[in-house]
Amino acid sequence: MRVFVTGATGFIGSAVVKELLTAGHEVLGLARSDTGAASLDAMGATAHRGSLEDIDSLRRGAADADAVIHTAFIHDFSRFAESCEQDRRAIETLGAELEGSARPLLVTHGVGGLAQGRPGTENDVPPPPSTAYPRASEAAAAALEARGVHAAVVRLPQVHDTAKQGLITPLIQIYREKGVCAYVGEGLQRWAATHVLDAAHLYRLALEKAEPGARYHAVAEEGVSMRAIAEAIGRRLDLPTRSIAVDDAEDFFGWMAMFVGWDLTATSEKTRETLGWQPVGPGLVVDLDNGQF
Numbered sequence: 294m295r296v297f298v299t300g301a302t303g304f305i306g307s308a309v310v311k312e313l314l315t316a317g318h319e320v321l322g323l324a325r326s327d328t329g330a331a332s333l334d335a336m337g338a339t340a341h342r343g344s345l346e347d348i349d350s351l352r353r354g355a356a357d358a359d360a361v362i363h364t365a366f367i368h369d370f371s372r373f374a375e376s377c378e379q380d381r382r383a384i385e386t387l388g389a390e391l392e393g394s395a396r397p398l399l400v401t402h403g404v405g406g407l408a409q410g411r412p413g414t415e416n417d418v419p420p421p422p423s424t425a426y427p428r429a430s431e432a433a434a435a436a437l438e439a440r441g442v443h444a445a446v447v448r449l450p451q452v453h454d455t456a457k458q459g460l461i462t463p464l465i466q467i468y469r470e471k472g473v474c475a476y477v478g479e480g481l482q483r484w485a486a487t488h489v490l491d492a493a494h495l496y497r498l499a500l501e502k503a504e505p506g507a508r509y510h511a512v513a514e515e516g517v518s519m520r521a522i523a524e525a526i527g528r529r530l531d532l533p534t535r536s537i538a539v540d541d542a543e544d545f546f547g548w549m550a551m552f553v554g555w556d557l558t559a560t561s562e563k564t565r566e567t568l569g570w571q572p573v574g575p576g577l578v579v580d581l582d583n584g585q586f
Contacts, residue, residue: 295319296500297358299345299383300365301338302329304457305401305449308493309362310338316497321358323350323365345383355390360500362399363387366430370463370548377427384430388437388444397503398444399496400434404485404510404559405552407448412485412515412558415448415508431508438506445507447499450485450559452492452511453577455585460484460552461577465526465586467546474527474534477542477554480520484557487513488574498568509564513572516558525581 296313300306301322310320310333320338324330330340341357343350345365355361363384367376384400391398406420407413422429434444451459458465461484468474476482492511499509520534527534543550564570 294359294500295321295357297321297323297341297354297361299323299351299354299361299363299387302332303364305452305489305492306364307332307336308489309364309496310336312490312493312497313500314338321354323354345379348382348386351383351386352390355387358396360397360399360503361387361391362496362500364401364496366401374424374427377422377429381429381433384433384437388433388440388442392437392440392442395443397500397505398434398437398442399499400430400444400446402431402434402446402448403428403557404448404450404512405555405557407559412560414560415510415563443503443505445499445504445509447496447509447511448559449492450487450512450514450557451577452487452489453580454489455580455583457489458577458580458584459486460549461522461526461581462586464522464549464553465530467549468523468526468530468532471545472532474523474530474532475537475545476519476523476534477537477539480518480523480536482519482554482556483516484519484522485512485514485516485559486577487511487572488580491572491574495564495568495570498570502568504567507567509568510559510561511564512559512561513574514576515560516556517577519553521578522581525578526584529581529584529586
C-alpha cells in the first residue's frame, strides 16, 4: 500500500514510517521543513511538503494514498485547545478526502479518561471533548465513521525509548528545575506505557487489518506507578525523591499537575487477540534507568 503518514518525522511517526517500509509498504510522509524532508528521503520514504495548518497539503496527501495514518499533533500545552482544534480539522480534512472509498484512516488518541477506578479497555468510550480536556481526535474519527469513512483509532499510553517518554519527558525537565523528583501522596497513580517500536508495529498491524470502527490499545504495561517513575528518574539524574501533598501539586508541577494526579491505565487484551500483537520492547523503568536525558 501507499500510505500517507502525518507526523512522519516525529518520535512515533518516524518509527511508524520505518515499520511500514520494512514491511514493504510505500510511504508518503508529511514534512514541514527541508530537514524533515531530507530525513524521510534518507529512510526511503517520499516527502510530501506541508503541515497540519496547511489543509490543502493534507487533502493532497490523502488523495495520493491508499491509506492514511495520522500521528501528528502539536504538543504545545500553552495553547492546548488550539492544538486540539487543529487536530480535529486535520482529521476532518483527511476523512473527507477518503469518504466514499474503502481506503482506511488510522487516527491517534490517548488512553486517558476511559474509565474510573479500573484500567480502560477497547470497549470504553472516552468522554466527549470539553473545555477541561478539549482533545477531539476520537470524536472526530467517530463522526467520520458515521459518514461511512473507513476509520479506526489507535490509543496510545506513554510511548517511550531511552530518549523520549511521552508526558514523562516534560516531567523530567520539571524535576531538573526543582532539583527533586516528587510524586503526589504515596505515588500510587499509574500510567500505562509501551516502547515506541512496539507502538509502530501495532500501527502497521492495525492498518493491514483495516477494521472500520475498531479501537486498538498500544499498551504493553497496564500501569507503572508514579513513585516508580520518579525513583527511576531520580536514580538517573542523581536527584532525591520525595512525596508532596495534593495541595502542593499545582505549585510543583504547573500545567502537569492534572496529569500527575490521574490514573492513566489501560489494558490491551482485545487488541492482542485481534491483531496478534505481542510487545517485546523494554519496559518504561528500564528505559528510564538507561535514559539519554
